Amino acid sequence: MAYTWLRLMQLVVILLLSCAVTPAKSQTSLLRGKITDEHERPLSGVSLHLSPAQLATQSDENGSFLFTDLPQGTYTLTASSVGYVSQYLALVVHNTSKPLRIRLKPAVQALGNVVVQADQAGFRQREESLNLEVVDRAFLQRHRGGSLMQTLERLPGVKTIGIGSGQSKPLIRGLGFNRVVVVENGVKHEGQQWGADHGLEIDQFAAEQVDILKGAASFVYGSDAIGGAIAVQPAPVPAPHMAGGSVDLIGKSNSALYGTSANLFGRGQRWFAAARATYQSYGDYRVPTDRIFVYDYAVPLRKGQLRNTAGRETGLHLHTGYVGEQFRSVFYLSQVASRSGFFANAHGLEPRRVDTDLHDASPRDILLPRQQVTHRKLINRSQYQLPGTGHRLEAELGYQHNFRQEFSPYVNHGYMPPLYPRDLAIPAELEREFDKHVYSGNLRAALALGRHALVVGLNGERQNNTINGWSFLVPAFRQQTAGGFAYDKFQLNEHTLLHGAIRYDYTHLRTNSYTDWFPSATPTSAGDLSEKLVRAQGLDRSFNSLVWSVGINYNPGRFSLKGNVGKSFRVPIAKELAANGVNYHYFSYERGNPTLNPEQSYQLDVSLGWKQEKWSVQLSPFFNYFPNYIYLNPTAEHDYYYGAGNQVFEYAQSRVRRYGGEVQLRYQLLPSLSTELLGEYLRATQLSGAKRGFTLPFSPPASAVLNLTWAPRTGVGRPSESYVGVDYRLTSQQQSIVPPERKTPGYQVLTLQAGTNLRFGQQPLLLSLQVQNALNTRYLNHTSFYRLIGLPEAGRNVILSLKIPFTMTPTIHEKN
Amino acid sequence: MKIHLLYAAVAALTCVAGCSEDEKEVIDTEYPVIAVDAADAFPKQCSTLKRGQSFTFRASLSDNVRLGSVSVDVHHNFDHHTHSTEVIECNMEPVKRPVNPFLLIKSFPIPEGLQQYQTAFELAVPADVDPGDYHFLIRLTDQEGWQTVKGLSIKIE
Structure with missing residues (x-):
């Protein structure tokens, strides 16, 4: 080898x-x-x-x-x-x-x-009873946002929740965080998914295709897929005796971002290798305002710059493997790392005054508070096609290491000493550290049995999480999960496909106890007692879940119909069970609830489509009911100790009803002019508990994107290479709120896209331009974490990207 | 047949969407209010507390439905780390290192079911604490969990 x-x-x-x-x-x-x-x-x-x-x-x-x-x-x-x-x-x-x-x-x-x-995506959509969106590299290039998830935000029913210009997580039909699974190279991505500041450690240049499954997908992906799943696919294996690569260059005006991603690939007959390196550097991003109010604290911004939101990102990837007729096995090795600042005025125990001269001296420096994350992965994906049959065996084995550090100047709160003790082993600026090691394995057998396509499989995962830092929020924990499923697709007749799936999961979670490193004064009948408080008791819990799903696809021709009904589940995460500390992004004191049960969800999904030569329409309503949705309930209480008088937020469960849907309309006005309308609506209501009658946090308001694209035809049988498009996004106001949210007014934002293929001699160049928020509109995004502190979204952003692909003469191979 | 099933499902869905509007409850989305502008309110922005003496925290709290709880947090601002929520800025002493800063974190229950509440809590400042710039932070919640924060800059002499 x-x-x-x-x-x-x-x-x-x-x-x-x-x-x-x-x-x-x-x-x-x-x-x-x-x-x-x-x-x-x-x-x-x-x-x-x-x-x-x-x-x-x-x-x-x-x-x-x-x-x-x-x-x-x-x-x-x-x-x-x-x-x-x-x-x-x-x-x-x-x-x-x-x-x-x-x-x-x-x-x-x-x-x-x-x-x-x-069109393969279309075929897959017709074969999948859940609502599926498939986007390819061209979409990613055309709509590229600050992160992969922000790029996907253009799709109806997909939003992001995040902090700043680069950290964001997907929100599918209003559900996010640990309710959406992200899968890369067949293995579930395991970062610190519970916090809004925790972006997904995924290099968007390395993504070739992204599949977005909207709806309860637990029967395929297990716990956490209760709201949907996003599968990121790597570049396909190159053709035999081919070598080549590409260089991507990108620049963004708003945050003065520059970046590059270069890749090389080569394949002999059966062995191949591919490598990619990505680097991006960005400065503080800018918003169209000079002053904001962080919970009534006025914060002036210099030239609209959000101080200390600069960052750097690197990505290194190596893929190699063997591709035979029956057997293929590929190793994916990657490291995605980032270092970025948090908006300095809004991190900590309370809104802070910062040294503005220091922070505003350079828009590119990364000062405190900041985060540093490294995510390493080693994944093997193998499959074996049984000769002469339609049966196939597939396996994925993965190891992931997520290492996250958050740095901030020491701020004492509660009974922490006013000056940081010199003898404490924890570095004085290390506010928090999370160290996660994950081993996962998936095994599947895909069996072709007449008109049945049956997939049976096993998934297992083992996590070890440790913590460090002078502050405390979530204890260290270990978690093991094992699950088994069977999924059958039955071709009833030429037009009808029936789906049925069943899955069982077992999860065991053990959290460590945590004791403060400083004593607190506890009032007793004999006066104040000074002792180190136990903030989290060790917890040992096991969870079982049995879920199912049935669905139908009916595709008689121009008309298409999908229907799916199923039960999904989610095991409570360590934070929900055992948190006990201040969330520095929220100015809140979060308290876990060790008695939480696995969250369950029943969901009905329908999708109706009609496709004509010149136009198509798709309507996808859904209805969803949670008997025990886990949410962070802001109580009327304040924490007397460690929380420094902050409001107590406590995890609780309530009955929740959600419904909504998306609509997609496409019309080809002229051979070179097309229009598209993408709309979404969602309504969530808590039916029990302390917030009965309220909605769920971060409920996206109704919105629609109206697009007009002009793409000239350049020849017979050749699709156009150049395009000019405009996206007009209308978002309604959000009046349905729950503490600590505020009502968000509606807004309209304009985005322009243009692109073309240029050639210099033999060398093709793919050029694309995007102007986001073209009119520099000042608006608030209800699902942005920074909405809570009244921070408007980024101002005008011109994104220019250039791709230079190349291949190399295969005849050289003979000389070798 | 399948189509009929689908229509039934869509109809059910529309009904659920429609019916929900009828059972809509009145939801409280108003924040509680902390007022320190009355003549006898104390402390106010730029007030001074004396070491070794007690003072009475007087503020007027109100909510449109029901008040929750109020918390007071007095901590030093020797490092000028934050500013107040008030428009008026106070004169600050130079930045200094804390030795024995005054720290007070106290939560006060508000009797159940009140819309208006006048605080009159007796608080003592020990004689041996560091004098200088401090913050007097008042956090008020209502029963629904809406919270209002008032940050006052004060001095201890």
């Missing part, structure tokens, strides 16, 4: 060198061909992608396709169609190129009737 590796690396280096000296040619050529099945029958609707030119087309009813105006050079052609094994061809285009003949073999796992359909 080491030898193969060496050869591969040698190949990559040689290819890189050869690429650099290849003279540029300016002549253009045609590439034509015909696609057939194994019986030489023409296949229509096969997707053909040509890289690095990033061109795509489809085969016509005779199976023929054509690319015109191609600069001469080396390309990779991918021919893919659902139900067939994708073909990759490395080829050299010159003016005497002969027509290609491509024969596609049917995929072994094809179910019953093979559905030939060009």
Whole structure:
């Protein structure tokens, strides 16, 4: 194996060198061909992608396709169609190129009737009874936000909750934090998902495709998928004997961000390797105001700069593996790290006055308070296709290490000593530290049994969490989970697919006890007693859950229907069970509840679609009921000790009803002009408990995006490469609030997008431009954590990104 | 048949959406109010407390429905770490290191079911604490959990 590796690396280096000296040619050529099945029958609707030119087309009813105006050079052609094994061809285009003949073999796992359909995302949407959105690299490039999750915010029903310009977590239909699972390379991402300041440690340049499952997906992903799941897919395995790469450059005006991401890949016959490095650096972001009020404390901002919100991010990825006909196994090694500041005036026990001269001296420095996070992953994904059958075995094994530190000047509160003791082993600026080690394993068997496609599987995970720092919020804990599921898809007839799933999970959680490092005065009948308080008692709890789901897909033609009803669950997290301390982002004192039960949810999802040549419409309502939703209830009490008189927020459970839905309308006005309307509505009501009649925190208000896109046609069979689009987002006011929220007025925001493919000789360049908040509108986002302190959203932001893809001549391989 | 089922489901959903509006309860979304502008209110912005003496904390608390609890937190501001919620700024002494700063954290229950409450809590300042700039933080909640904070800059002499 080491030898193969060496050869591969040698190949990559040689290819890189050869690429650099290849003279540029300016002549253009045609590439034509015909696609057939194994019986030489023409296949229509096969997707053909040509890289690095990033061109795509489809085969016509005779199976023929054509690319015109191609600069001469080396390309990779991918021919893919659902139900067939994708073909990759490395080829050299010159003016005497002969027509290609491509024969596609049917995929072994094809179910019953093979559905030939060009758009794979569409096919998957028709096969999935839950509401599914699939976005590809082009979407990610076009709508790129501060983080991957912010990029996804354009989708109806998807919002983010976060702090600042880079830290954000997804909110699917109003549910977020530990109610949405994020899966990367098949393994559940395990960060410190409970806090609003904890962004997801995912490099958005490394994402090729993102699947968003809206609705209760516990039966597939286990606990936490009660609100939905987001699966981030890596770049596909390169074609045999191909090498190449790309360089991305990005700049953003608002926070003066600059960044780059470069990747290289190479594949022999069966072994491949790919590497990526990403770096981004940004300054304090700017809001269209010079003064804000943090809970009535006036805070002046210099030139609208949000002091100390600068940051740096790095991402390193290495993928390598073996791709055989029956067996494939890929290792994914990655490290995503970031260092960023917290808005200095709003962190701590109370809104703070800060040394503005120090903070405003440079918009790029990262002073206290700040956070530093490193997330490392090693994942192996393997699958084995049983020869001659439709059965497949799949496995994922993963190790993750999340290491998070939050630094802040020492602030005594409660009975903490006024000056930091010199003899304390904890560094004086280390406010909090979380160290998480996670081992996970998934095993699945996908069985093709006549008209049944049955998947049975096991998931296991083991976590070890330790803490450090001079403040306390959540104790150290260990957690083990094990689950098993069976999921059957039954092809009832040509148009109807039925789904049924059942899953059982067991979770064991053990939290450590925690005792203060300083004594507090406890009043007793014999006067004040000075003792170190036990803030968290050790806790040992086990949870069991049995969940199920049934669904239907009915696709008779232009009309499509989905329906799903199911039960989902979520095991309470350590913070909900055992928190006992100040949340410095909230100015609140949070108290866990060790008696919480696993949260349960019953959800009904429906989706109705109609697709015509020129227009399509999709309506996706849902209804959801929680008999015991876990929420952080702001009480009337104040904490006398450690909380320094802060208001006590206590975890409680209540009955909750939620309903809402999304609507998507698309209309092709002219061959080159299209319009789109995406709308969403959500309503949540607590039906019992202390906040009966109130909504849930961070309930997104109704909103709609109206888009108009002009994309000129550049030739027969070639989709346009250039586009100009405008997104007009209308958000209604949010009057339904729960303490400590405030009502948020409605707003309208304009975003512009434009992009094109340029060519310098043989070298394609993909250029895209985005102007977010084009009119520099001052507005408040109800689901932003900073809404609580009245902080408006970022002002105008011009984002320019450039992608330079390249491939290298495969003929060099022979010389090697 | 399947279509009928679907229509039934959608109809049920619409009903749930529609029906919910009828049972809508009146929700309290108003914050409680802390007033220290009465003539006898104490302390006020820039007031002075004397070491070794007691004082009476007098403020007028009110809520549209029911008051919850009030908490007082007196802590030093020798490092000028924060400012008050008030418009008027007070004169500050130079930054200094705390030796034995005065610290008082006290929560006071408010009798159940009140809309108005006049505090009259006797608080003592020990004789041996550091003099200088302090903060007098009043936090008031109502029964629903809405909280109002008032931060006053005071001095201890």
